[in-house]
Amino acid sequence: MGRVVVAEADPATLGFSSAPSDRYVYSNYFVPVQLTFGDGETPVLPFYVKQALIEAIRYGGLSRDRLPHLLKELGLSEVWKANGMDAAEDALPGTDSGMTYREPPARRQTVLGDQEAEFVAGLLQSDVGIAFLDRTRIRPVGFALGEHVYALALAPGEEAVLEQRTYTKRELTLEEQNETEQQTDIELTSALTTELQEGFERQKSLTDTWGLNASHTGQYTSPTGVWGTFNASHTIGYTRSVTAASQETSRRAVKDSQSATSKVAARYRTQHKTDFKLVSETGMESTSKRTVRNPNRVTPITLHYFKVLQRLELAHERYGARVCWAPTVKDPALAFARKITDGRQRIRENALTALPPMPVKPERPAPGAPAAVETRTIYSPVVTLDKWGFTGDMSADYDIDIAFDSGWEWDGDIETIRQNLNLITRRPPSGIAARVVGVPLVTDADGRPVLRVRVHVGAASWLGGPGADVQLAAMFRRTPSVVNQNADDAAYNALVAGYLTDLKEWQDRRDEALADAETAGDDFEARLRAGFSPVNEMVSQIVDTHFPASVRDEAWEIDFWHRVFDWERASFVTYPGWWSGGDARAPERDPDDFLNASWAKLYLPVRAGMELAALRWIFGKAVATRLSGEVERILADFVDELAAFRTDHLGTADEMPELTTECQEVPEKVYCLAKWSELMPTDGTHLEVVQGATTAADAVTSREITDAEALRAALLDGEVQTNRLRTKAYDQFTEPADVDIHLGAAPGGPAA
Secondary structure (H helix, E strand, O other): OOOOOOOOOOHHHHOOOOOOOOEEEEEEEEEEEOOEOOOOOOEOOOHHHHHHHHHHHHOOOOOOOOHHHHHHHOOOOOHHHHOOHHHHHHHOOOOOOOOOOOOOOOOOOOOOOOOHHHHHHHHOOOOEEEEEEEEEEEEEEEEEEEEEEEEEEEOOOOEEEEEEEEEOOEEEEEEEEEOOOOOEEEEEEEEEOOOHHHHHHHHHHHHHHOHHHHOOOOOEEOOOOOOOOEEOOOOOOOEOOHHHHHHHHHHHHHHHHHHHHHHHHHHHHHHOEEEEEEEOOOOOOOOOOEEEEOOOOOOOEEEEEEEEEEEEEEEEEEEEEEEEEOOEEEOOOHHHHHHHHHHHHHHHHHHHHOOOOOOOOOOOOEOOEOOOOOEEEEEOOOEEOOOOOOOOOEEEEEEEEEEOOOOEEEOOOHHHHHHOOEEEEOOOHHHEEEEEEEEEEEEEEOOEEEEEEEEEEEEOOOOOOOOEEEEOEEEEEEOOOHHHHOOOOHHHHHHHHHHHHHHHHHHHHHHHHHHHHHHHHHHHHHHHHHOOOHHHHHHHHHHHHHOOHHHOOOHHHHHHHHHHEOHHHOEEEEEOHHHOOOOOOOOOOOOOOOOOOOEEEEEEEEOOOOHHHHHHHHHHOOOOOOOOHHHHHHHHHHHHHHHHHHHHHHOOOOOOOOOOOOOOOOOOOOEEEEEEEEEEEEEEEEEEEEEOOOOOOOHHHHHHHHHHHHHHHHHHHHHHHHHHHHHHHHHHOOOOOOOOOOOOOOOOOOOO
């Protein structure tokens, strides 16, 4: 037999209470900080800035004798002595494997004269700063009555069917989420763009990405991630204290966030439309429509509809402050583009290697002995490369002509040209490369036939590095004469016919193999682009430039760098390709695309608590040892100032909660910079009824209404009198009695 079991649910779990439904939009702001010696003016230089300054003196044309005057002009007379530049110059080898001293390059004079002071000032700019981690809290707090959208007038007793439709812009997104367990979930969702958080993130991304319109600096940021990108626009110079940096970014952050939310809210309120339409129907009423009726017999009414807006409270909060290193990289996509080019070239070479040998054209032998085709290798003149950048880099094309005599023809073998392409330079092979671009062209130059070959040369930055020359060669053969081509020898004609047939088959196979190689190259490039991460590419170049192999060849060293720098939060800013000139690698993409960028700046935050270790590396390239006493004191004071700022604004010095009791509730420690409110449209409407001042009653209807009012008044007065008599009779009874009392009209007779 069954038994009844009642679940004993706690009533407290069944109750409801209001709670904030917050959403967040994250953003970061970077301000460079100049660490100075005791005089407050002389900056502390990182090791790579010292090396760049010394190399500029040795190889870049910067005069050693003029340097003291330039530093004095900049107000930095003590830079050389305070930073120990003499010892650094002695430590830097006098001769490099590829660098040799050369005369300063010729410079075109301008009306401004010499710009060496500006060059030195640029070298001394700080790459170390404070990254303030901000977020904008979006909290729904209520509703408000919006604008009037519709008025519907109803005559007495009129009934209307009202259809309400609300149009909202919709966006279809494909979301890919990568879990740490290497699980990939692809979710196809459709979300309303009237959600302020989504529009706010898009607006901030648009503002940051198209910084040319927002900040007039021509910089573009990386795609918005979980923690947002770093914004360094509108930063005037640098600061020397954490408090000053916080004050500058606070006003700028609040202004940016408030402007972005105002734009989004105003745009959504403009795009959000509520339409009302009156329809006539004779059949059954649809459930999606509303029926409204005027209950009055003679008085018209007007129904006024208003929009219902959602009131949002926004607060810009600061939840972290980190030391941030912001190094720069020129031509950041050079290594990635080289991977694509080398991969395509390798695929083409493998496809051509798999082909059988090319058929050899038979030559009509001389009487008594066979004769071979006369061939000749002709070299081009040595061409000096002259399209160098200011820092000794290059990415340029050169047209090189190989002159040949009439009566000769190029054999059409591009591979011979590639094998005979030679770079004459003292630069290492990893720092410069050249390749043949396109198909060579036979043309005329100075009245002689020439074979014009286009060569692309790319070189990494090397301030004052050695120059380079290029030379190439091609194979030519003598053009057959008409007599030889029209020989009457039947055997020779048969050989020529067989050669032409074999050549056509070989060319078809070659073209098919090259077409397949192009397709495979496209697939190879697509795979590289699919897994391409600009941040990872930037990090790899920074590691290759500033982290030599000697400091990353052990597991503990890699672990140390991951504990020092917050690689997950790394972001970058690219500068358009028009600053470097030359052809874009990807013309179909924007100039700000990573592949076309001329320069890029990587923002690499330091983990909380690891500031001193990071600063020791940035300024002294030291991991376990300490720097000089004065520099150590400057770095320690800066770290202490940052810790004091975190304690005052975020509760703790390392942004971590202090756990002093068991199962302690951890409060959220953030510093609110500003609050404001916005109104967002909803799909709801509010109805207000206004009664007409005039009626539609005629004389008869008015008389009926007047008589009805008089009758109603008489009935009400009779009820009042009856209640009075009933009360008075009740007061007069002193003992039980058998009495029938009829008040009002007696049943079946006149009133008593």
